[in-house]
Amino acid sequence: MRLHADFLKRHPGGPSIRARFDLDLGRFCVTVLFGPSGCGKTTVLRVLSGLERPEGGAIRLDGETWFQAERNGWLDPARRRVGHVFQDSALFPHLTVAENVGYGLRTWSAGARAARVQELLERVGVVELARRRPGALSGGQKQRVALARALAPKPRLLLLDEPFAALDRPAAEQLRRELRTLLQAEAMPALVVTHHRGDALSLGDRLLLMDQGRILQDGRPEEVLTGLAGADGPGAESIVRARCAGRVEGLLRLEAGSAVLFAADPGAVGEQAHLCIRSEGVALERPGSGLLSHRNVLPVRVLDLLQEGALTRVRLDGGFPLEALLTTWACNDLQVKVGDSLQALVKATAIRVIPIHD
């Protein structure tokens, strides 16, 4: 099953959206739709589930037409079999948790419905809340119920719109850790909208980078996000997938490519993790000069220099692609040239470790 979407959606007060992508619905795969707030991510989801009608283009699932501008083709949202989880749960306030989860199973037999509801309540860990009303639940519990409700009728695709945005950080981390396992258990292809790098890296198999209503890049999350300027500093991040090889002096020992790095342990790190290294945290030195506080000293080769006023961006090969952001002054003092062999010093505290849960 392949979902082919290529549509134009004008949006009052926002950029017009021209999205073109394919999703393979035949196998389990979590695709992340990543981009800044207001770039049109939510609208893409709403168009896919049929809550908004585009102005042009077409959306097709194999031979089935969901939308076609020319021949006025339209498949009602109720018949698309696409689950949609909203940012703030949107549970039916007049129904209990169990009734919410069973809402989409009206045509099932009573026995099958009860069994399916029970199965999902167990899976999302809210069995004991079955008889409660949504008003009596915490944000995290509500979102779990919303997730179970969307999964219950076994949709062909699950759409999640910033599923952790309304939660406080511990609750969000907790749910994020469980979400991938849950989707995998249900073998459910999913499209997740987020503007949070951690979410994108720990959940996604594939990432669509969106800005100003366009999809700019499509690839593995760590590839697309590497070199993308962050929101909270002048530098970008180098992102690499690493294997966790034990702990030393309270730090994680991580193997990324041919390099070994040490980083602070954020907790709950399994065997695999993504490392996000801020370019400001990477210093360079000529080999052979004294002791340093840095725990990570990597032999690197200079690939490229990009001067941006007082700052210079240095692209490096250190066993994996790495970027350093230096002052141009320091760069000139060190006489850094393309092809130089230097040592990169990375503070262990400058590496953010994001667990991967498989």
Next chain:
Amino acid sequence: MEWSAAVLSLRLALCSVAVLAPLGVALAWPLVFGRFRGKAVLDTLLLMPLVLPPTVLGFYLLLACGPRSPLGRVWAALTGGTLVFSFSGLLVASVLLNLPFFLQPLVAALGGVDRRLLEVSATLGESRARTYLRVSLPLAWRGLLSGAILAFAHSLGEFGVALMVGGDLPGRTRTLSISLFDQVQAYDLEAAHRTALLLLGFAFLVLFATAWLRGKDHP
């Protein structure tokens, strides 16, 4: 006091609400969710009885339901009786007159239901009609109840339309309000006092019940 008038008024009010409930629920849907030509005209027409003097409505109903009118003839062929000067005619008038009282709170409550809940229902495979029954109406129950109470109270005190369409036939179309009017005309002030007090008591009870329901929801 005429007990027959009290019984008749109560019967009229109950029957009005019984007819209004399904009719109003069906009419509210296009008013809240419909997008069609002439919706503004329909909106206005359904609100007309709020501002129209009841005698004007009664006059047109008298013409429309008279024995020589098409509606009157169909009615006569079906039931053998006349629509005017009968309880059925009174009921038709009462329903039309009270439609806006029933619809207004219901439409407001339906419009206040979170749109996303309706969207969720659609993505879970439910048609719009089923979503209306399973989500919109249960969440708008307070509006439904307010409308029913208002329409009940209003039809209980029916005077103008009832007099025009129903005449003043004791036991058949003489409502409490008409009875009160007759008692005052006949200088039977003692009976008038009792009738007026009864209507006053009803009005107080209805408003009190509405306030109590509202208070129960917003503690």
